[in-house]
Amino acid sequence: MKVKMLSRNPDSYVRETKLDLQRVPRNYDPTLHPFEVPREYVRALNATKLERVFAKPFLASLDGHRDGVSCLAKHPKSLATVLSGACDGEVRIWNLTKRKCIRMIQAHEGFVRGICTRFCGTSFFTVGDDKTVKQWKMDGPSYGEEEEPLHTILGKTVYTGIDHHWKEAVFATCGQQVDIWDEQRTSPICSMTWGFDSISSVKFNPIETFLLGSCASDRNIVLYDMRQATPLKKVILDMRTNTICWNPMEAFIFTAANEDYNLYTFDMRALDTPLMIHMDHVSAVLDVDYSPTGKDFVSASFDKSIRIFPVDKSRSREVYHTKRMQHVICVKWTSDSKYIMCGSDEMNIRLWKANASEKLGVLTSREKAATDYNQRLKEKFQHHPHIKRISRHRHLPKSIYSQIQEQRIMKEARRRKELNRIKHSKPGSVQRVSEKKKRVVAVVK
């Protein structure tokens, strides 16, 4: 005889330990949970609002330099260590966790033009206005020892930038020409030049490490191949490019920070049109650095703000500024992709969160699930006007705001003029040139 009776298996409701969450039986019958879209919409709206409420990106200001910060460098092995060079020739090494300067060196006379660390993190190189390249030990001198560089190379001309190879004991400097140096030698192993203008920065490709990119003051960006010891191609833009940065996840992509307030992302195999023009700044862009994930980059501008752009978007997703921050000269994205550092004219290095509203520290799994869910909701409803408006809302200093308005008017006027010109001329005689094509003057093979 079959007898039906209530039976409960303790396994299904008794926790193994008291730390486990209670199992909550749920009924997913959709009729029991109506109005899913409106409810999720409200949640998304709340999440968006909270994101704005918690968006407090500024973390710390590292002060100590006695002149404007001209260059920054990350330590390749330690997240907490940052190096900075100032306009008075001083180099400081900072500890980010303590937010303190741990070492200071009077490295050069005049500007420290460039600073870079060796891939192993044991030493770093600086170039300065005094026509020298100096190699320093990362650790400070022991007691009684004098603070002096490991090597000093005296050059004939001023070096304006330096970058170290990502794998080997090779570094590159720029000035009159791009020189590739072996660390052990006092003369460059190879020297590449194309044109006669001074080169302002040189960067090694982090993935295909034999590739170099440089930008010169005659408005061009030149790519070099170190192994074949030859330049590859040159693209001439409308205005001067201040610096370039390679995407650390996509070998052929680099972004150039230009004087015409824009940034240009190029595929190095097709230089005739930039992949994307990133515009939002209202003054010259001075520096750019990629997030280590290769999804975003940060740019520092003369308009006293830094902006974060997604790689595939032409508009920035974030703008950071403070009242006291002046022209931002250099910017770096830390190698754990969580923070951004920027050095500015008024002698401070500022530490920002890369994600303005992100909660720092360890999250519990439920917190994490909640943030993930909120993030997804925001993405899902991002096109709804209410949410879009809230999530896009940013406070800007008046100067930037008014300049943006001005730029907008100018742009509109230009557009109108072009349209009028087309309208009033013989059809076909005036061609419309796309904005991307317009910015590239020429590609020289």
Added chain:
Amino acid sequence: MSSSRAAESSLLALNQQEELEDLPREYPLSTSEDEGDSDGERKHQKLLEAISSLDGKNRRKLAERSEASLKVSEFSVSSEGSGEKLVLSDLLEPVKTSSSLAAVKKQLNRVKSKKTVELPLHKEEIERIHREVAFNKTSQVLSKWDPVVQKNRQAEQLVFPLSKQQSIFAPIEHVVSGWKARTPLEQEIFNLLHKNKQPVTDPLLTPMEKASLKAMSLEEVKMRRAELQRARALQSYYEARARREKKIKSKKYHKLLKKGKAKQALKEFEKLRKVNPAAALEELEKLEKARMMERMSLKHQNSGKWAKSKAVMAKYDLEARQAMQEQLARNKELMQKIQVASESAEEEGGAEEEGEPFVPDVVNEVQMKVDRPNPWMFRNHSGDTKEAEVQGDPEELAEPAAQEAPESEEEGPAVAEEILLKEFEERRSLRQKSGLNQIAKPVGSQEAKDLSSQEVLSELRALSQKLNRESHQSRKQELSSTRTVLVVQREEAAREEEEPLLLQRPERARTLDELEELGKEGCFQNKELPRVAVEGQQLERNPSNHLGVPKEKKRKEQMIDLQNLLTTKSPSMKSLAVPTTVEELEDEERDQRQMIKEAFAGDDVIRDFLKEKREAVEASKPKDVDLTLPGWGEWGGVGLKPSAKKRRRFLIKAPEGPPRKDKNLPNVILNEKRNIHAVAHQVRMLPYPFTHHQQFERTIQTPIGSTWNTQRSFQKLTMPKVVTKPGHIIKPIKAEDVGYRSSSRSDLSVIQRNPKRLSIRHKKQLKKNSVD
């Protein structure tokens, strides 16, 4: 003299040779006659030279040539000495073919084939070419990253850092060797072990043992090889045999083989049974398993290819028929369960204990259902219950419609359930005889309570539908005031509205007795449906069925009906088993109902709704525009109105708008106006990645929260696009990370140290450096 002559002749020969050599290769050797008189002089000169060269030095001097006018050589053409002039015809004369001319041709060809070296390119040009070549090469190198980049861009989730720190597997020996004994006891033990050179852990061997293990004597190796050889040979023999056997087509052979095998197996089984009963049992189990497999596989059914072919043949061929029968027999045999005697005995015993004749399980189930008033259980048997209901209400039974009602066709599930229901009824009647049903009766009354709320709801729903329809009809009535039409409409409407309300069951209630029996069963009927149907009919019969007025009447009727429903007791209530308390409960419940009814007496939700809807319809209708100006063209003043004619003239009739969307939806008001408050929350344009609004809508409509999704899918849906580990350095992507082979040579070693590449300026600089 002769000797001198000989010397001379030899010299001459030499001379000639030299002459040959002196001539540049390009020039043809001439054998022209115009050597003439100058020949002697030249010979003389040569002779002198030959003599001079004899004196040890062996220096050969080229013959001096001058452009002396008289000296005519074949090398230069001079017209000075000779009076004759060169005539064109001389030049046009064909060159005589001779053996020596072949050499000339050859030389000429050689001259032709040699090209002049082109001018070197500009330095800039060269550099440009170099650059282009280098660029193409680099582009090619870079394009290997294309798939990786593409993949990463499209990836649903990227986890950084990309390169995972791989855990290294350390053998246990290493781990143990790193471990140190700390406590004195451990140290003691270790000392002992080390002293005796014993292995510290189990798998560890002493060095000696290891060595001996590694070594293998020559004989051993030989033996092993021989063994392997033999095994290989045996295998090949076996394979060959199997192949041969497989090739045999004779059916007889195979049949015999099979039979032989079966016999063998049987014999073995018998033997096993005698020797080892446990093993035999196992064997039996295996057979059982085979049977099970057979049942599952349906292999020996008549569905196979072979079986089908045989089936065709079977008509004519006795053998085929036999084979088929055999197969069927086999199938049966395999499908048959081997009964274990003891089990069946137990079962029988159990049945006897219960003291029941063979009753299927379902019966027991139903009894249990009767015990517990679980409304979910009755859904299935609604047919019966409704039948019972009909019987329970004597008034309704009187109505012919109530009997008509069950006639409506049952479609979906009922057909499937028919058999089950029949059974159910049979069983019920059985039980009635045995007198078990008494328990069920009070329960039935309780059921009524549980279901009362449901009743009310459904009543309301039905009523609203009716009312709607009536209002609809009343409008029609206005249009066509003929009474006959109305009646027809009524009837139609009645049929329409009945349909969803009707009882649906598979069979008719056959006789009154049957119905009574069912009623006595007292199976917790929910009476609402038939009742409402009856009501509807009643309402229809009511001749004064107008829009406003009859509603209240109906309402009253309904209330009365409800009371009736509550007060009327099914005869089954008064059974012996029912205690008096139950009745009291009933009374209480009735009171409460009454109270609720009274409390909400004036609350006519449905009417309010209808009114609201009517208002909404009116409001949405386009309005006529009246442009009459009082006093214009006629007298105006207090109490004077513009004439009807004028009003008619200046009234602009609004065009009739499109039909309302909720015209055919009685229970809904659809607002067709644009809601300004909602607009702020609506997406106006189709956002970028979407190509069709449906796509976008669908993405919005699928919920992602854990309220609507299981935990797993929730996690999957809310997976973040980029995951980074806090405190971990993310290095640039490397070729090894994505499975590419990175170039083994370092960039430094590949650098082409070409001094030419250095610019002149730089070269100078270098020089200066070196000087300094």
